[in-house]
Amino acid sequence: MVKICCIGAGYVGGPTMAVIALKCPSIEVVVVDISVARINAWNSDQLPIYEPGLDDVVKQCRGRNLFFSTEVEKHVFEADIIFVSVNTPTKTRGLGAGKAADLTYWESAARMIADVSKSDKIVVEKSTVPVKTAEAIEKILTHNSKGINYQILSNPEFLAEGTAIQDLFNPDRVLIGGRETPEGQKAVQALKDVYTQWVPEDRVLTTNLWSAELSKLAANAFLAQRISSVNAISALCEATGANITEVAYSVGMDSRIGPKFLNASVGFGGSCFQKDILNLVYICECNGLPEVANYWKQVIKINDYQKSRFVNRVVSSMFNTVSGKKIAVLGFAFKKDTGDTRETPAIDVCKGLLGDKASISIYDPQVTEDQIQRDLAMNKFDWDHPIHLQPMSPTAVKQVAVAWDAYEATKGAHGICILTEWDEFKALDYQRIYDNMQKPAFLFDGRNVVDAEKLREIGFIVYAIGKPLDPWLKDMPAVA
Ligand code: NAI
Structure with missing residues (x-):
C-alpha cells in the first residue's frame, strides 16, 4: 500500500x-x-x-x-x-x-x-x-x-x-x-x-520543475488581471453612463476572451492573488526585469484603487461624512460559499469607513465575530501565519458590531454595503430593511447582486459598481 x-x-x-x-x-x-x-x-x-x-x-x-x-x-x-x-x-x-x-x-x-x-x-x-x-x-x-x-x-x-x-x-x-x-x-x-x-490522462500535464512552479504564479496573475481589467473599465462605465454588465457580456462573447472572471466588484481578495503577484513581481525584479515587474504591479494597484474608490463613493454620497453614522456591511468573506476572510476586500473597506469614524454592523453567514475582530485588528500580511501564532484575543475594534442576520445588521442604519455575493442577499426582504433604516437610505452594492431598479422603487439610493449612476450620486462630488 x-x-x-x-x-x-x-x-x-x-x-x-x-x-x-x-x-x-x-x-x-x-x-x-x-x-x-x-x-x-x-x-x-x-x-x-x-x-x-x-x-x-x-x-x-x-x-x-x-x-x-x-x-x-x-x-x-x-x-x-x-x-x-x-x-x-x-x-x-x-x-x-x-x-x-x-x-x-x-x-x-x-x-x-x-x-x-x-x-x-x-x-x-x-x-x-x-x-x-x-x-x-x-x-x-x-x-x-x-x-x-x-x-x-x-x-x-x-x-x-x-x-x-x-x-x-x-x-x-x-x-x-x-x-x-x-x-x-x-x-x-x-x-x-x-x-x-x-x-483523465490527457488532463495530467507533465513539465519540468520550473515550468510547473512558474505556471501557478502565472495562472493566478492572469486571473487577477482579468478582474482588475474589468474593474478598471467599471470606473469608466460610471463616468460615462455605460453599464459594466453589458460591456463585460459583449467582451466575453468573443471566444478569444471568454465569459468567465469578468464580474466587476469591489475588488479581488483571498489568500493567493495578491501574495502570488507580489511574489512574481519580486522574482521579476530579482531577475533584472523591472518593466515586467511594473506591468504585474499594476494589477494590484487597480485592485487597491477599486477598494478605495468604493469607500470614497460611500463617504461622498452620504454628504461627505460617515462620522457617527451606522453602516451595515453585508458579507465579510472574500467570496461566497467560503468562510475564508484572508485579504478580503471587506477588511480594507471597513478600515476605510472606520477611518472616517463610521459605526459598522457586520453580518456574514460563515464568518465568526472573533475572526472579524481579529482581521480588523491585524496588520497587513500578518494573517497568513498559522492561527496559533496570531494574537489570541485581539482588542475588539470599537465601533464594530457583529450581527446574527442581515435584518439586525441593517436596523437603524444610514447605509448598507454589500461586500460578498452570498445568494441570500439577493432574496432579502428589502422593503422591510428600508422601513427600518434612517432616511435617505443608501445601498452600495459592491458585487452587483441586487436588482437596483426594484430597490430604487422602494426608495433606496443605490450605487452599483460600474452601473449608470443614480441621479443623487451624480450630484455628489466626483470620486477620485
Ligand atoms: P493554510 O494556512 O490554510 O494551511 C497551512 C497549514 O500548514 C496551517 O494549518 C499550518 O499550521 C500548517 N503548517 C505550517 N508549517 C507547518 C509545519 N512545519 N509542519 C506542519 N504543519 C505546518 O494555507 P492554505 O490556504 O492551505 O495554503 C497552503 C498553500 O497552498 C499556500 O502556499 C497557498 O498559496 C497555496 N494555495 C492555496 C489555495 C487556496 O485557495 N487557499 C489554492 C492553491 C494554492
Missing part, C-alpha cells in the same frame, strides 16, 4: 487529501499539522473550514484510509510520498519585505523531512512557491542525506475556494513538474498514477 503524508492541514491540504483518499481507496493518506486545534477540528464533526461537499467526502473516508494527526515526524517517516502544503506568506520583514514569499514554514518542513527520513521519498510541492524553490529544497534535503534518494516534484494546486471539491473531482488540469532524469521521471509517473485513478 502506498502511503501519503501531507504536511499542512489547511484549505489546500485538507480538501485535496480527502479527495485523494476518496478516489484511491488503496492509498493510506495522513494529513499532519503542528496546529493541535486544526487537527482536532478535522477529527470532529465541525471541520475547520467551510467548503460545500467537504463534510461528505471526509465522512466517507476518515478512519478508513484518511487520517488527521499531529504526529508529524512519525507519519513523515512512514510515507512514500510527502506533500508539503504549508502556508507561504508574504515576508513582512527584512530582504524583500512586502513582496517576497516567506519560506520559513516550507524550510522548517524540509529540514524536518531530512531529519526523520530513513527511506527514499518523493517530496511534492503543493504550496505555491517562487520559481526555483525546488532547487533550494533539494539542497536542504540532500545535504547530509544519509544516502536517501529524494525526488522533488512540483504539483501546484488550482482549486478555487467555494468550489474546491468540484474542482478536485473534475480539474481542468493537474500539473506535475519533475527533474528530467530517469529517477525524476519515475517519480512523476508515481504521482501521475495517483491522479489518473480519477482524472
